[in-house]
Amino acid sequence: MYWRSIEGPLAQVSWSVRRVSQMLTDSERLLQLMLTKPTVTSSSDAPDIDVKAGEVEFDHVDFAYDPRRQTLKDVSFKVKPGQTIALVGETGGGKSTIIKLLYRYYDVAGGSIKIDGQDIRNVNLDSLRDSFGMVPQDPALFNVSLMENIKYARLDATDEEVIEACKAAAIHDKIETFPDKYKSTVGERGVKLSGGELQRVSIARAILKQPKIVLLDEATSMIDAETEALIQKAFTRLAAGRTTFIIAHRLSTIQHSDLIIVINDGKIIESGSHQELFRLGGKYVALWSKQLSREVEGVESILKDEIKGGEGGEGIAGGSEAKGDEGDKKGGGDDV
Numbered sequence: 001m002y003w004r005s006i007e008g009p010l011a012q013v014s015w016s017v018r019r020v021s022q023m024l025t026d027s028e029r030l031l032q033l034m035l036t037k038p039t040v041t042s043s044s045d046a047p048d049i050d051v052k053a054g055e056v057e058f059d060h061v062d063f064a065y066d067p068r069r070q071t072l073k074d075v076s077f078k079v080k081p082g083q084t085i086a087l088v089g090e091t092g093g094g095k096s097t098i099i100k101l102l103y104r105y106y107d108v109a110g111g112s113i114k115i116d117g118q119d120i121r122n123v124n125l126d127s128l129r130d131s132f133g134m135v136p137q138d139p140a141l142f143n144v145s146l147m148e149n150i151k152y153a154r155l156d157a158t159d160e161e162v163i164e165a166c167k168a169a170a171i172h173d174k175i176e177t178f179p180d181k182y183k184s185t186v187g188e189r190g191v192k193l194s195g196g197e198l199q200r201v202s203i204a205r206a207i208l209k210q211p212k213i214v215l216l217d218e219a220t221s222m223i224d225a226e227t228e229a230l231i232q233k234a235f236t237r238l239a240a241g242r243t244t245f246i247i248a249h250r251l252s253t254i255q256h257s258d259l260i261i262v263i264n265d266g267k268i269i270e271s272g273s274h275q276e277l278f279r280l281g282g283k284y285v286a287l288w289s290k291q292l293s294r295e296v297e298g299v300e301s302i303l304k305d306e307i308k309g310g311e312g313g314e315g316i317a318g319g320s321e322a323k324g325d326e327g328d329k330k331g332g333g334d335d336v
């Protein structure tokens, strides 16, 4: 059905357009963010936030990093408790900024953000941030054991709880393959984890924390189908019963979201379910066609390589198997 719906826009896509290189990787951006001096303050007598249900409302939010250029313009949406909202759109549209405002790295310039009816400017900042489970694109681990890395999310968790969280995050089996299992140290002298594994460790942390609100920044790199399925399974378990924000880079992963908002140049230009947006036949459909054409391009290049290899007599016969361990393949700026 989707193929039929996107046939028109897909045909319009120029197959000769090559992917532009990503200007900044998201890990660099995360680092930038960590190094950014916070611009918000929280008064010491501000009450802790009380997140019971997890309803999030953006009400006519305006924001600018630089007063000369508005970044978000009149952004309004409401996410009901337990719903999943996906933020999609061209790179630079403002998806991450929405998450940064919710996390209160910055304060809105106009309008308000409320969680369960409480304006996030009026609550204690630490309590606000503690109410989120954050899964960044490129999670950082400490040079300690995997067990300690995961327990960091909830220091009083038992080993069994950590293992349960890892099973739910589809990373337990992998950890069991390491000689020192959960005692394995991560980092230079320890085990190395691929991007897909790191993200699942980060999901395990978030599952252990059991927050009411989850913020997921999906990895941009193209990953193999098996890893994608594992991450998807982990995402689904983490999101169950929690209000979840996903910055989506692969549209296939957010089709079942309760609400998808398409952000372009700081404005919400479309919003609705996957089916509603497909019927609309606008920007969301154009993003799908762009993504699919890129995937076809990837397959074509694999096939070309194999044909070339075959002509040289050294090709691998049969199939275009993804090489190497799971994790990042053919990285690149795949924002949609």
Ligand SMILES: Nc1ncnc2c1ncn2[C@@H]1O[C@H](COP(=O)(O)OP(=O)(O)OP(=O)(O)O)[C@@H](O)[C@H]1O
Binding pocket: 065, 066, 071, 089, 090, 091, 092, 093, 094, 095, 096, 097, 098, 335
């Ligand atoms: N710290 C910052 N200072 C100034 N401008 C910024 C800053 N962070 C982001 N911007 C700008 O704000 C706009 C929105 O950026 P944002 O990162 O929110 O977009 P995005 O949709 O998440 O993009 P991507 O898909 O590439 O992650 C962009 O024009 C970006 O260059």
